[in-house]
Amino acid sequence: MKNIFHLKVFENNDLLIVVALIFGLLTFASILFFVIGKIKPKANLTELKARTKSWWFMASIFIAATIVNTNISYIAIAFLSFVAFRELYSLLGFRQSDRRAIFLAFISIPIQYYLAYISWYGTFIIFIPVVMFLVLPLRLVLKGDTEGIVKSMALLQWTLMLTVFGLSHMAYLLSLPDIEGFNSGGRGLLLFLVFLTEINDVMQFTWGKLLGKHKIIPKISPNKTWEGFIGGILSTTAIGYFLAFLTPLDTPHVLFVSFMIAFSGFVGDIVVSSVKRDIGVKDTGTSIPGHGGVLDRIDSLAYTAPVFFHMVYFIAY
């Protein structure tokens, strides 16, 4: 019992600084929108306010679940995967006869996160791309309904890769071995990844709103502009530089990794956007006011998590 309430975060100044920074930013945003709302009552801030409110909620949950106790973090990230997987597959229109295979896919979620928990890297990295890739089609074949089976095989594997395999890299960050002289450990890396990914989304949005003129990919996301893209990448890389103390990397590596987070975050965002466009929905759900569904918020994380993990794993471990 004592272990659960043993708040390591308060003994670690590096993590504490970032937690303070997150809440500072949120306070700033809330005050800013409140003041703008008072000065210009006509400005339509409902969505921005809803977003900020949801940010408060998500940041609190994330910090509570991830920083306070590592064991809770694995469960929390696994649950996030579960909700994202459920949300995405529900939209994709599977057949009635796919239910057993989908159930198997659900079972793979706790297994994948358990593998991360026990730090069994070799199996963790092949479980979904190899084991599930071979097993799920077998389950579909045993059911015997061949009409549309190719589509089901492909969709199920892709959904699992995006929402479970990709996100589970966040959990594996926590299982990385200690490096001498690097105090923040896996939590520092996780905080670095999530903070940078989300700040990248916010920065791309903000720069796009402020300066955006030239559309970058109008067929998929009409609101995305070159100005937002470049502004986002530059600010995210700069912020990454200042947060380098959360990682065991030296300056050139931190700059490169931050740049890659910003870039892959953008890619994850437009990939999920194109999927939504194909299905004909604006958001993947309604769980988070102002943001849409869970997947709308973590679409970029599904891309940045594996990119960041493998870069850090290659450079530092």
Next chain:
Amino acid sequence: MQKLILLIVYSFFVKWFLKIFVGVKFKNAKFLVDEKQFIIVANHNSHLDTMSLMASLPRSIIHKVKPVAAGDHFGKTKFKEKLSSYFINALLIKRGRDKENPENDPIHKMIKALDDGFSLILFPEGSRGVPEEEQPLKKGIGLVLSQRPKVKFVPAYMKGMGKAMPKGDNLIVPHNCTLVYGEPTKIVNTDVDQIVNQIEDYFDKLKISGEI
């Protein structure tokens, strides 16, 4: 005692199970507190339907609402019958009419429950049928409402439940589902066919608004 059990089972366990594991989104049903008596008419695809409707009810009235269920299924054995009437608070009826024996007649039983002060949950499509497909409504709801025209009906539309737990398969596979309520409405005419039509129209409207 039964109220307490229903409260613990539905407002807590079933509700959170449906919300967190299955992925059901409940729309607010607080407005039902202001209605003295009502019949919830809902589409029927899954055993999760009754669970979700019960779990969505405001706590103060949960023991006053009886889901109407087929006696041949839920009352197969004496034990099953006791379980259904205690834990689901179900009103068990026969699927067909029984004019000679008013005690056993489904319409008579429903009207009696209304006169006793209960509200009802009714699935006028009858059996669950093919998942996610609507069937024409049966006349029973019209017969009941034409005899008690002051009771309002509340349409409820559920989507996705048939994917999470379809008929003939007892495995629950989580799937995002929604439950939306329409406005409580009085019937305009006591003609049985017109009542059924009115409800069907209302269902279609709710279906469109529920998908947005």
